[in-house]
Amino acid sequence: MTLEPQSVVFIVDDDISIRDGLCTLVRSVGLEARTFASAPEFLHAALPDVPACLVLDVRLPGLSGLDLQRELDRTGVHIPIIFISGHGDIPIAVRAIKAGAVEFLPKPVQEQDLLDAISQAMDKDRDARRRRIELAVISVRYASLTPRENEVVLRVVRGLLNKQIAADLGVTMFTVKVHRRHIMRKMQAASLAELVRMIEKLK
Numbered sequence: 001m002t003l004e005p006q007s008v009v010f011i012v013d014d015d016i017s018i019r020d021g022l023c024t025l026v027r028s029v030g031l032e033a034r035t036f037a038s039a040p041e042f043l044h045a046a047l048p049d050v051p052a053c054l055v056l057d058v059r060l061p062g063l064s065g066l067d068l069q070r071e072l073d074r075t076g077v078h079i080p081i082i083f084i085s086g087h088g089d090i091p092i093a094v095r096a097i098k099a100g101a102v103e104f105l106p107k108p109v110q111e112q113d114l115l116d117a118i119s120q121a122m123d124k125d126r127d128a129r130r131r132r133i134e135l136a137v138i139s140v141r142y143a144s145l146t147p148r149e150n151e152v153v154l155r156v157v158r159g160l161l162n163k164q165i166a167a168d169l170g171v172t173m174f175t176v177k178v179h180r181r182h183i184m185r186k187m188q189a190a191s192l193a194e195l196v197r198m199i200e201k202l203k
């Protein structure tokens with residue numbers, strides 16, 4: 001049986017007492033916690049390829065929490081963010097949530113609220129990781145199709161019949177059937193419906 005890699009909660013806050021308190025809380029429920037004093041420190045860290053989330057202070061010196069959120073998005077780093085703030089800044093909260101943050105919690109953070117948000121963020125990251133892996137597998141299979149098979153599969157998912165595909169491509173129905181068999185085998189699709197779902201995910 002393959003065990004899921006250990007989940008990690010990253011904590012970025014310039015207040016050491018808050019970092020230590022959040023770290024203790026996270027570890028008390030069996031999760032690994034890694035702390036950072038600034039956004040640049042987090043950006044320069046080597047992050048493990050495991051399910052994770054980021055507990056991020058909004059008002060950091062220098063590069064702010066929102067700046068870090070934008071930078072992660074720009075560089076294609078996919079990690080759910082839970083913002084914390086001692087300032088109760090509603091406009092900032094709205095911007096953070098609109099930009100994809102999972103939650104925005106006021107300081108002092110209620111422990112159960114944070115743990116609930118972390119659980120939600122971890123579930124979101126696991127789902128996203130599964131989708132990315134699934135898409136990568138489908139992409140590899142799709143890349144194995146020949147140019148002609150690619151032409152056939154695009155018409156199959158549009159709902160064209162074999163005779164329509166044959167007429168469209170100027171080939172025999174037998175040839176279309178052979179291509180379809182090869183496509184189903186290469187894509188490892190058990191049914192036409194599954195094949196259609198696979199191709200739709202590539203769009």
